[in-house]
Amino acid sequence: DQQVKQxxxxxxxxxxxxxxxxxxxxxxMFDYFLWYKKYPAEGPTFLISISSIKDKNEDxxxxxxxxxxAKHLSLHIVPSQPGDSAVYFCAARERxxxxxxxxxxxxxxTVNP
Amino acid sequence: xxxxxxxPATLVQPVGxxxxxxxxxxxxxxxxxxxxxxxxxxxxxxxxxxxGIGQISSEVxxxxxxxxxxxxxxxxxxxxxxxxxxxxxxxxWTDRGRLYTSPLPFGNGTxxxxx
Numbered sequence: 001d002q003q004v005k006q007x008x009x010x011x012x013x014x015x016x017x018x019x020x021x022x023x024x025x026x027x028x029m030f031d032y033f034l035w036y037k038k039y040p041a042e043g044p045t046f047l048i049s050i051s052s053i054k055d056k057n058e059d060x061x062x063x064x065x066x067x068x069x070a071k072h073l074s075l076h077i078v079p080s081q082p083g084d085s086a087v088y089f090c091a092a093r094e095r096x097x098x099x100x101x102x103x104x105x106x107x108x109x110t111v112n113p
Numbered sequence: 114x115x116x117x118x119x120x121p122a123t124l125v126q127p128v129g130x131x132x133x134x135x136x137x138x139x140x141x142x143x144x145x146x147x148x149x150x151x152x153x154x155x156x157x158x159x160x161x162x163x164x165g166i167g168q169i170s171s172e173v174x175x176x177x178x179x180x181x182x183x184x185x186x187x188x189x190x191x192x193x194x195x196x197x198x199x200x201x202x203x204x205x206w207t208d209r210g211r212l213y214t215s216p217l218p219f220g221n222g223t224x225x226x227x228x
Contacts, residue, residue, distance in 0.1 A: 043219035
């Protein structure tokens with residue numbers, strides 16, 4: 001039972017364009033959502049998060065949108081840069097869970113120069 | 114500032130051999146500690162977490178165990194490795210005082226290959 005789903009295993013975009021990574025979830029008890037970026041042989045690094053009481057959070061080139069009714073969130077990267085090429089994981093935390101995160105399988109983003 | 118250390122970075126072990134991976138956190142006290150694993154083609158799966166010394170919660174039944182002998186030390190072990198234990202093991206921590214306001218920082222991971 002996969003509670004966090006990233007249905008696109010890979011995405012390729014041109015430098016300067018927008019990258020949109022999508023994530024769907026099924027658990028209504030999730031109250032906090034995070035995006036992590038991961039390079040090979042390294043641990044994930046935190047990118048941006050959003051609380052369930054918000055529908056948008058922005059940090060520089062990165063914006064996360066949350067649609068609670070659709071149980072869907074997305075990460076927008078504008079403009080995309082070659083250094084953004086990495087695997088992006090969507091994660092969700094269940095309310096009162098001692099910060100146990102449930103992760104999606106990740107989306108490999110490739111930004112072409 | 115807080116830092117998290119994991120070692121070794123890579124490990125190749127034969128089937129049936131024991132395993133010990135160590136994680137330590139500096140610059141904080143009484144953190145929550147977590148072990149995650151990323152298997153090939155899969156997302157990160159929570160294996161164990163600990164809210165205090167000697168307190169371990171297991172998330173999935175498996176061939177592995179965890180221990181927390183000191184406040185900032187978290188150890189992942191196995192008595193006999195299986196091929197299916199291969200993967201990328203990640204330690205993470207969080208400040209219990211900021212459980213609801215901060216992200217979960219990860220260590221750099223250990224790549225385990227069981228042959």
